[in-house]
Amino acid sequence: MITVLTGQSETQVEAEPGTSLWLNADYLEGATGWTLKPEGFCKDDICVPVPADGSETFARDDQVNVSAFWDLMGKPSASSAAGDIWYLGEDADSRNAELLSLQAPDFTLPDFEGHYHSLSDFQRKKVLLLTWASW
Amino acid sequence: MYEQLQGEDFEIISVAMDADVEAARPWVNEAAPTYLTLVDRDHVLSSLYNMVNVPQAVWIDEEGRVVRPVESGGSIDILREFDPEAGGFKPEAMERAQAAKTTYMEAVADWAKNGAESPFAFSAEDAAAHVSQTSDDKMLAHAKFQLGCHLARLSRDEEAQALFAECRALHPDSWNIFRETTERMEGGIAAGPEFWAKVMALGDKQYYASVDMEGMPD
Known part of the structure; x- marks a missing residue:
């Protein structure tokens, strides 16, 4: 069993821990938001073609090397030493484009009673988002 | 003061950037705020909004658009004006810090009331110019x-x-x-x-x- 983390999701998937994150195509979308299509590795209207180098670096049978695609896309990933927990991050160019678009990124976080709230619950209101910490 | 501003069209979302929820809880219990208080154990907001410190604040309008990007809210840099002999900050620094808090809160109040008409809400161009980019x-x-x-x-x-x-x-x-x-x-x-x-x-x-x-x- 492997845990795949993104900024906003945590998914458990049946897969082998290792130095690369190989996922069955069936689990791909649930864990990463991306899918494998004939055009390549796709999300929304973006598709990254599978490099046609004849190797099985990126895909073999019904398995996709997600960490290799992440590298190819210039996105950061990190894994535990045993390769059983993976974090799939966002790249700086995408994040900067989002920041400069001025569209406030949505988030979902718990309150102190464990109930979850999203920024998007407050559409049509002005929101002062304010951080603090105990430390 | 912030609490009085809350109404039909203005909301405060306060977020504790604390990996340990229990470390933050006593502060919330003590302050017992009437506004929404969330906890961000993984500092998701640091990544999403490119935040680097606390407190930091973002103004988001009714359309979900940022009208003041991440900034230190009403906090200013007086850390190096600590007087070890007196065991506190120099009085002049304290006065400046208080003035900064007041100025910022009044600006928030003005925006809560006047929205886009507030002189403190940036135009899209100015807001984009104040975005600090990540790497x-x-x-x-x-x-x-x-x-x-x-x-x-x-x-x-x-x-x-x-x-x-x-x-x-x-x-x-x-x-x-x-x-x-x-x-x-x-x-x-x-x-x-x-x-x-x-x-x-x-x-x-x-x-x-x-x-x-x-x-x-x-």
């Missing part, structure tokens, strides 16, 4: 930090600490990463010798970047 190293730091927080919750502390050390090196400007992952003093405050050494090494850099707002002291 590949910072984004890798956020990835490793969030993985480290997850591992720490599984009591895999050694792995977590190794990742946190990498994060601090990758994103040295992040006080959120630094203070969350380094030594705590009595009372849980991350202001030990390591913290002060880093503050003193800032040189010309600020601990809290100046807020670009009329009437706001540096």
